[in-house]
Amino acid sequence: MHFPLSYVLIRNSEHQEDGGLEVNGEEIIRFERVTKEYDGTVVLDDVSFAMERGKFYTLLGPSGCGKTTILRLIAGFIEPTEGTIYFHGKPIQNVPPNKRQVNTVFQDYALFPHLDVFENVAFGLRVKKMKEADIRQKVSEALRFVNLEGYERRRIQEMSGGQRQRVAIARAIVNEPEVLLLDEPLSALDLKLRTEMQYELRELQRRLGITFIFVTHDQEEALAMSDYIFVLNKGKIQQFGTPKDIYDEPINRFVADFIGESNILSGRMIDDFLVEFAGKRFVCVDRGFAPNEPVDVVIRPEDLELAAPEDGQIVIRVDSLLFRGVHYEICGYDENGNEWLVHSTKKAEVGETVGLRFEPEAIHVMRVEREDEGA
């Protein structure tokens, strides 16, 4: 099989609300101000982004936010209401789905139950009227890629969920697409198999060197697998960035909340490097806000340290305690009624009053969304 090698590069990882209109590598897909409406209802709202060859992208967001819609637009099953989609810099509006260098792995795999593994994978090549000898060679290469050599004559009903998943992937990659679209391909699998397949998919993407666009509503899966993540909500891109960017520097309350367990508090910026929340003022590392600008503040549970009440910057009364194997998950309330979640290797008792300490670097200040910006 002939796959273009990925072009290794380092991207400027500064986050943007538009999904990054600049790529450093070879641009493969670009959305320019794309809107999709169904009967006057906007499901994708003026979305712009660019993707480069050979990277693993994840579309992450809650149900109904428009993830599948983006994949369907790329595959050509639907057309934008407004805006333009480019493939290698050329508009693809008039290119039918079967002429796009794109293949899709659907959530339910959509395999043909009456055909065996070989014929399922060979299907697209037969449609193209490829010669028998070439079909044999390409199918066995594709099956080798997904570790299913020797399964050629198995019936689909005799394959496990994870094996069917691999057949679906082999069927997609046998066409040598430049882009592979994967719509929640792991959601039907149990946790152990799911973790295994996450690893396998990531490896496969590296070996093939093609662009993967992977859809999930599981934030841990997105963080573990992706080069870049698009966080979507209500038809808009909330944030684009590397998993680390998005985890460490969520751009707003929605992203912070969606990407992981966090303490999110309302506050205001008193001045550069001085923020007020939970009824107190704290030194922070953020600047460039208007005086008294309302902000949201994030502090990760793992950045909080337990202390004696008199040493605490915040004092909470412990409400619940859960042992999580590596740490205790401690939940409590401060005197203003704010809820605090702490991950600590130290234990605290329910009903006990404890202090919390944190470094200025642990305070992450975010602008507050205006109403008309969604989220």
Ligand SMILES: Nc1ncnc2c1ncn2[C@@H]1O[C@H](COP(=O)(O)OP(=O)(O)OP(=O)(O)O)[C@@H](O)[C@H]1O
């Ligand atoms: N053919 C259609 N006609 C009308 N509305 C549609 C159609 N397809 C999708 N929608 C609506 O568009 C919105 C986005 O749908 P989409 O399938 O992209 O969501 P999603 O992010 O993939 O969600 P999920 O995680 O549940 O799969 C939803 O509100 C959905 O109801």
Ligand SMILES: [Mg+2]
């Ligand atoms: Mg979907």
